[in-house]
Every structure is written in C-alpha cells, then in structure tokens.
Amino acid sequence: MSEYSPPPVILITGAARRVGAEIARVLHAAGATVVLHYRSSAAEAEALAGELDARRPGSATPVAGDLNDDDAPEAIVAATLERHGRLDAVVNNASSFFATPIGSIDTAAWNDLVGSNLKGPLFLSQAAAPSLRERRGAIVNIVDIHAERPLRDYPLYCVAKAGLLGLTRALAVELAPEVRVNGVSPGPIDWPEDGQFGPQQRDEIIAHTLLGRVGSPADVARTVRFLLFDAPYVTGQIIAVDGGRSAHL
Known part of the structure; x- marks a missing residue:
C-alpha cells in the first residue's frame, strides 16, 4: 500500500481505546485517513477523532456499530464509503476477552467471544471485500498467541482466536x-483493566517471555503499519509480537 493519492482510507475496529487507538494514531501519522469503529466508547472515539483531525482536518471519522449485529458490518462499510468514497484497508482489532472455564460456558459467552473475535471480522471483511479488491488493499487481523497455545480457563476465547487465525x-x-x-x-x-490477571500471574507471564518485559501497544501498531505499508509481497502470514513468549510457551 504505497503511493496512494489521496491518502489511503483505513477502517480500524475497536479503535477508541487501548491498542486500537494506538493503531489508529500510528496509521494516521503514516498518512492514512482513519475510520474509528467503536461499540460503546463514544466519548473516547470522538475525542480521538478530534485529536487526529486537529493535526489533519477531515482525516478521522468515528463510526458506531456492534459487530455481532447481523446488519452492522455492511452498515459500517457503507458509512465509510459514503464519507470517504473508498476503503483501502481493514484492521480487525475489536475483541472481547474473559474467562470461561469448562462448566461455565453458555450461549451468551459464545455469542460475545465468538461474535467479536471471529464473526465480526469475517462479516466485516466480506462486506469490505469489493472495495478492497478495487483498491488492491489489505486486511490485518489482530489474533493472539493463545490461538495456537491455549490459556487455561479461557477455552472459548482461544477457540475464537484460533478461528480468526484460520x-x-x-x-x-x-x-x-x-x-x-x-x-x-x-x-x-x-493487561485487562478488570483485574483478570493478578500481580503474581503477571510476573509469571513476564518471566516466560524471552525479552523479560511486557510490550507496548506501539509494538503492535508498528507491526500493523509494516504489513499495510511496507510488505507488498507478504500475505497469509501471522507475525508474533510477544517478546518471544510463544517460542517456548
């Protein structure tokens, strides 16, 4: 994705906060016009759009939608095309994450975890495919090292991310x-904001990375930028950004 004029339009799901917001900032700094999808974080999405628009007017658009709703993917893509007239890339970042030990899994957990981590990316990518084909664009999915190496007490999340990898x-x-x-x-x-991992568990996870430290959202965002802008001969690949944890998990 190089030499676009006007700038490429990139849709990022779950873009209002945390890793999604950093991906939006990094891609925007690289020259992209960004569409900031959010489900419920309206204030954060509007604030981020304002921050980015202040740097380059008309370069950031917030779009609401619950990707688990059947009509949402088509509506989000349609809103993007109506506002910008093109769509060059999609970053499927939106994700739910919570424990579901065997014996506790119910339909609500299935709908939430599979809906956000697999169903949403599938149907959004399908809705975006005609525009992406026209623009010879790209998709980047945010997977998880636990798609291949399951995390105890999180089987449903791991299965959903394994589906996203596939x-x-x-x-x-x-x-x-x-x-x-x-x-x-x-x-x-x-780390999850709801305290799912206590201090001892965090220390154990960090100790099991080869680099001996946590990463930052910028580490993910820079890798997304590479795949979108600087890797024209790379497709069908999963890049681990995990400090080497998956090398000996």
Whole structure:
C-alpha cells in the first residue's frame, strides 16, 4: 500500500481505546485517513477523532456499530464509503476477552467471544471485500498467541482466536491476488483493566517471555503499519509480537 493519492482510507475496529487507538494514531501519522469503529466508547472515539483531525482536518471519522449485529458490518462499510468514497484497508482489532472455564460456558459467552473475535471480522471483511479488491488493499487481523497455545480457563476465547487465525489464511487465499491478508499475534501488551490477571500471574507471564518485559501497544501498531505499508509481497502470514513468549510457551 504505497503511493496512494489521496491518502489511503483505513477502517480500524475497536479503535477508541487501548491498542486500537494506538493503531489508529500510528496509521494516521503514516498518512492514512482513519475510520474509528467503536461499540460503546463514544466519548473516547470522538475525542480521538478530534485529536487526529486537529493535526489533519477531515482525516478521522468515528463510526458506531456492534459487530455481532447481523446488519452492522455492511452498515459500517457503507458509512465509510459514503464519507470517504473508498476503503483501502481493514484492521480487525475489536475483541472481547474473559474467562470461561469448562462448566461455565453458555450461549451468551459464545455469542460475545465468538461474535467479536471471529464473526465480526469475517462479516466485516466480506462486506469490505469489493472495495478492497478495487483498491488492491489489505486486511490485518489482530489474533493472539493463545490461538495456537491455549490459556487455561479461557477455552472459548482461544477457540475464537484460533478461528480468526484460520480465517486470516483462508481470506488470503479467497481474496488473492488483489487483497493481502495477514495477522498480528500479540503477547503480553495491555493487561485487562478488570483485574483478570493478578500481580503474581503477571510476573509469571513476564518471566516466560524471552525479552523479560511486557510490550507496548506501539509494538503492535508498528507491526500493523509494516504489513499495510511496507510488505507488498507478504500475505497469509501471522507475525508474533510477544517478546518471544510463544517460542517456548
């Protein structure tokens, strides 16, 4: 994705906060016009859009939608095209994350975890595919190292991310040669805000990374930028950004 004029339009899901917001900032700094999808974080999305628009007017648009709703993916893509007239890339970042030990899994947990981590990316990518083909664009999916190495007490989340990993490679086949599709698989980057991992568990996770430290949202964002802007011959790949944790998990 190089030499676009006007700038490429990139849709980032779950872009209002945390890793998604950093991805939006990094891609915006690289020259992209960004569409900031959010589900419920309206104030944060509006604030981020204002921050980015102050740097380059008309370069950031917040768009609301629950990706688990059947009509949302088409509506989000339609809103993007109505506002900007094109769509060059999609970053499927939005995700739910919570424990579901065996015996506790119910339909609500299934709908939430599979909906946000697999169903949403699938149907949003499908809705975006015609525009991405026209622009010879790209998709980047935010996967997880636990897609391949499951985390105890999180089987449903791990299964959903494993599905997203498989979807990444399947879409690379389905949308070739016009559209490249890759994934970024983070390790310990942003701890959950609800205290799911206590201090001792965090220390154990950090000790199990080869680099002996947590990463930052910027580490993920820079890898997304690479895949979108600087990797024209890369597709169907998953890049681990985990400090080496998956090398000996």
